[in-house]
Each structure stands twice: as C-alpha cells, then as structure tokens.
Amino acid sequence: MSKRDDILATAVRLFVEQGVENTPTAQISREAGVATGTLFHHFPNKDALVNALVLSVKESLLERIERDLDGVSGYRDQIRAVWLAVVGWAVEHPLLYRFKTQIDAMVQLDADTEAQLEAMFRDVMQLVRAGLESGTFKALPEDYLFQVMDAQLSQAARYCIEHPEVLDQPERLELMFASFWDSLAA
Amino acid sequence: MSKRDDILATAVRLFVEQGVENTPTAQISREAGVATGTLFHHFPNKDALVNALVLSVKESLLERIERDLDGVSGYRDQIRAVWLAVVGWAVEHPLLYRFKTQIDAMVQLDADTEAQLEAMFRDVMQLVRAGLESGTFKALPEDYLFQVMDAQLSQAARYCIEHPEVLDQPERLELMFASFWDSLAA
Amino acid sequence: MSKRDDILATAVRLFVEQGVENTPTAQISREAGVATGTLFHHFPNKDALVNALVLSVKESLLERIERDLDGVSGYRDQIRAVWLAVVGWAVEHPLLYRFKTQIDAMVQLDADTEAQLEAMFRDVMQLVRAGLESGTFKALPEDYLFQVMDAQLSQAARYCIEHPEVLDQPERLELMFASFWDSLAA
Amino acid sequence: MSKRDDILATAVRLFVEQGVENTPTAQISREAGVATGTLFHHFPNKDALVNALVLSVKESLLERIERDLDGVSGYRDQIRAVWLAVVGWAVEHPLLYRFKTQIDAMVQLDADTEAQLEAMFRDVMQLVRAGLESGTFKALPEDYLFQVMDAQLSQAARYCIEHPEVLDQPERLELMFASFWDSLAA
DNA sequence: TATGAATGAGGCTTCATTCAT
C-alpha cells in the first residue's frame, strides 16, 4: 500500500470518527505514519483530499452495484439488485458508507468532482428514469424520486451496519426492501 | 428583539450558510450587531449556543405539529397531519429546517439537550408506536421505522422548500404523502 | 504607547534588520511584548502591517518637509529646504529612513496605499514641476527627474546617517547639495 | 542550452517577477522543465544559485563596459562610454538589469562572491578614482561619489528600459548624461 | 448588561533540502 493510500485510508477513518472539520491534517499524517509534508505532496490541500476520497468511495460503491446488477433481468429485480448491492457494500465497508453519508449531507464538493460523479452514475440514474417513464413508479418529480430513494437506501444501509445479522434473514430483508419499493411503486 | 435573539437569529442563518464549524463566533457577533463579549455573556460557549438553538428550533416545530394535530381523528389522518405540519413548517421556516437537518446529520449535542428533546417528542413517538402495535405499519424494527419516517419527511420538506408552489397543488401533495405512507403501511 | 504602536515600532526595526520577508510575524509579536493574536487583531495580515507602516513613515517625513519648507522663499532655497529636511529627518530617524528605502526598492503596496501616498505628496511634487515649467531644471522627462531626485536624496541621506558629523560641516553639506542641484539645474 | 543554464535563465526571470524570497526552488525547477533534485545537483543550495546568478550577471555587464571602453580616450568620453555601456546593456538585458537592482538593494551575498565582484570591477573603480584625484570631480567622499554614480546610472537605465526609443534620440540621451556628469563634475 | 482589546494554542500550508533509484 502506497503512502498515498495510507493517507486516504487514515483520512476516511478519522473523518468518520471526528468529522472532516474536526480532523487536523496533522493527525491524518501522524496516524498514517507519514510526514506532514507528504500529505500535501499528494494532495494540494485538505479539500482536494476530501474530493479524492469521495471519488474513490463512490467508485467503490459503483463497482459493486454494476457487479451485482450484471445479468439480472426484470425491472423490480434490477432495482432490488441495486438496493441489495448498496446495503451489502455498506455492511462490508461501514467506514466508507458513513463517510459517504456525511459528505452527501454537508460538504460542498468541487464542481469538477461533481461533474465526474454525475458521469459515473449516469447509467444507474437512467435505470431509475426507466421506471418513471414506464409508469412503474409513482408520478413524482424526478429529482424528488432520486432523493427519496437515496434517503431510504441510507437508512436501510445504516440499520444493516448496526444489525448485520439481518443480512442472513431473508424475510426481514424482504420487508425492508418492500418499504423501499412501496414508497416508489405506483 | 433582544440582543440575545439577534444573536440566535444571526447564528442560524450563518450556520446554515457556512456550517457550524465554519462560522466564527466573531462573525455571529459582528453580523448581529453586538460585541464579541456579548455573545459569551448570553451563552457560556459556542456549544451552548448551538444547543440552545436546537432546542428553540425543535420547539417551534413541535408547536406546529401539536397545533395541526389538534382535533384530528382517524389514524391515517393523524399521521397525515403530522406530515403536513412538518412540511408546512419547513416551508415557512426554511432556515430553521435546514439547520435541523444539519444538526441531525452531524452535530453531537449535550446529553442534557438530548434528554429534553426526547421528552418533548414523547407523544409524537407514541403516536407512531401505536401504528406498529395495531399492525397498521409494516412489522419493521421500531428504530428503523423512525429513521425511515424521518428521512422521508426530510426529503419532502426539502423538496417543498425548493418548490413551494406544490403546497397549493393538493393532488401532488397527496402523491408525496402516499409515497411516505406506502413505505410504512403494511 | 499603545500595543499597536509597540507592534509598529518593533516591526520597522526588524524589517530593517532582517528584511520584510525574513521577519516572522511571531518574532514581531514576541519582541513587541504582545501575543501573536494581538498583531492580527490590529492588522488583518502581514501585508496590511507593512502598508500601515509605510503610510506612517511617509507621513512623518512629509511633516518634516512641510515644517522646514514653511516661510522659505526663493526657488533654489525651497528645493534646498526640502533636501535638508529629508537628510535631517533621515539622520533623526535612521530606522524609518532605511525602511522607506527598502520599500521603495522592493515591496508592492496596495493600490489604496499608493493612492493615499500620491495624495499626500501632491504639493511637494507640484514644487518640482514648477522648476521644470520655469526652465530652471533641465528639460528632462518629468518622471525621470523625480526618480533622479529621489535616488540622489537617498544617497545623501544614507551617507549622512553613516557620517552624522557632516550635518555640522556646512561646506561639505553645501557640496553635497551642489551635486544634487547640478544634476537637475539647466 | 544545458539544464544548468535553463535553471539560471528561469531563476532570473522568476526572481525579477516575484522577488527572490517569494520564488520557491520548486517553481524554478518546474518552469525550467527539470526535476527538483536537478537544481540541487547543480547548486548546493538556493543561496548558491543566487550568488552564481549575480556573478554571471555582473560579468555580462562588465564585458559590455570593457568592450565599449576599448579605444576611447579623453576622461569625459571614457566616463560617457561607461554610462552608455550600462544603459545599453540594461536595455538589451532588462531582466538582468532588474535582477541586479534587486540584489544591490537587498540581498546579502557570500563574502566570497563579494570579493570576486570587487576584483572584477577594480579597473572601473580606478577610473572613477582618477577623476577625484585629478580634481575633475567634486571633492566629495569617495564612497559617496560611487553611490551617487550608481544610483544615477540605475535611474537612467531604468528609464531607458521603459522608453527604449530614447536610445535613438542623441540629444535626449546627451541631456540625461549631462545630468549624470553635472552631479559629479567640479 | 455590554464592550472589544487581548490572548495563545492550534490549524493549514510552504518549501529548502535529501536520498534511494
């Protein structure tokens, strides 16, 4: 693992434990086992570190979604695959998940980062739009629908992180997904 | 408006615009038109200011909920009244709403404040529990249900703040509430 | 003497001894006997301190010039009075003089400071222009003339600081002024 | 052009644009198209780079003076040749000229460099001393005379850099030299 | 109640320099 990766890994952990604003770059360097200057050799400033982290986290999530979506057919099953992918990913990477939540709620990202994220998730968003256009989903405004999905997913993920045993109880999982699906389905 | 209130009003605004950590007490004092010392005369420290703010914001929300709930009968209509109260309150006090969201996502409050909040919202939570016990709601874990409701409500409120015209379109509003209700109802 | 003045006085000294860039604000605070924060309470940043210093130094010089010019008549005598005022001021305030030289040579000032300086010295510059218009001075470009005068004056001042006894030797002083005058006179 | 020369050329430019203290060695390396280590491969440290630069600049000036002085007889014409050489050199190498000015005003050089410079300019200084001894110049202290000459020359050079057309207007050039000569001549 | 100058620990960042490749 390169020093750059050490820094990124330490940063997520501390950001989640203490919040971005309450985590000094000096602490990140120290706990990553590198010199203060090394952090700034790899990232021009603290903000850039946060942005790089966001990209790497969302990329990890996206990979999981695409993997789990591969070969699934039937619209409800596809949405279910995405839902399970997010929840599964969150349970496997609780730190990354919590960081993603923090960021979505608070931090203002660079325009550049925002653009890259939009490009990355274009296909997934297209999947959701299909549900709207086919009338499978309620006739809600598109952006509202996205927000509701995101918020619902976040809660499911959070709950499963705290109660990982749920993942082995298909009927409870199905109930949670039902709550998700019902909030969207027409 | 007393100086204390000037400080509180300026603080919410700045906290929302810049985040709590990025808002110096000096800026609050300056924009509130008081001296730096005055802020610390009314609040022992910055954290106390934040906690006082949270209490006053949630109190304002609770008053609205209780007012709108008064005299409503029928379980679904009661839940609907709460939903409409929160959304209506958010549209009338967008700043307060945004502040509430920030706080819920990030800030660690005093144990004392947490206890007061719990006491304040006891009745509302009892209303939700009733839905679980009567089997009206899905058989989801209680805390999960609370989180889902909260997240759903937040999204509805956020959307209505950005598109206030929705409040005058009963059918769209009904559709949004349907999304909320369906996610909970058995 | 206020803390603000302590800071200014310490700053000129250190800037002259070490150069502006090589003088940490922390050293200024320490040697002025104030806390680091105090410096930044009075000046928004190091640059603002430098600019404030320049204004106060040039103001001191201007007062001396105006005092010594008061009541003098005859063009050559007036120019001589200015020359003597600058040299006398430099000998009395060697630190301020050296600081002025450094600044003139190197530092980029705020547009605002530049404007104030121009306004302050308008009358003195008008005196020089008179010499040009009356044909008393060589028909050199105006800005060139100003620069030559300034450079000549600087050298005279510097020499007199290092050899203050010259101020009591009228004939040597006259010879130095002659060198100045001859470089300008037609 | 060797990498060493690339570094030197980039360094003068940046030193002039930003000042020596405000120019990071990393920026020099980058804009010179070499690695950070390469700079320190050719110069033991930043100071050594500055000293090397000073020597090369002054050497370039001296060559020009000696070339233009060659074969000129008559004391005033010799002084005039030096004056013209400096001005001409400055116009041809404005960057080098500005760097020389900065250095003369501010930077502390190595004792070794100072000694070399003194040796290089011994002959030129001897030329000036001759004017003092013969009574051609005013009976001013020797060091004062040198400083005045230097300052005058600097202003002439600076003016001609900004108004290069002057070099083709013999009468204006003569007037400027007259100002120089008059300040020295008895 | 109200003021605002003063404090100083601590945050972010810079940069000359080293060294293994």
Add this chain to the structure above:
DNA sequence: GATGAATGAAGCCTCATTCAT
C-alpha cells in the same frame, strides 16, 4: 547526471474565550 517522493521545521493566520472597563 537526473529524478521526484518524502521530510519536518517553520510561517501565517484563526478563533473561542477572558477580563478590565
């Protein structure tokens, strides 16, 4: 000769808080 990741001391500045008035 050339590279560039790594270093860490040191610089500038912020800001919650105090206290004498």
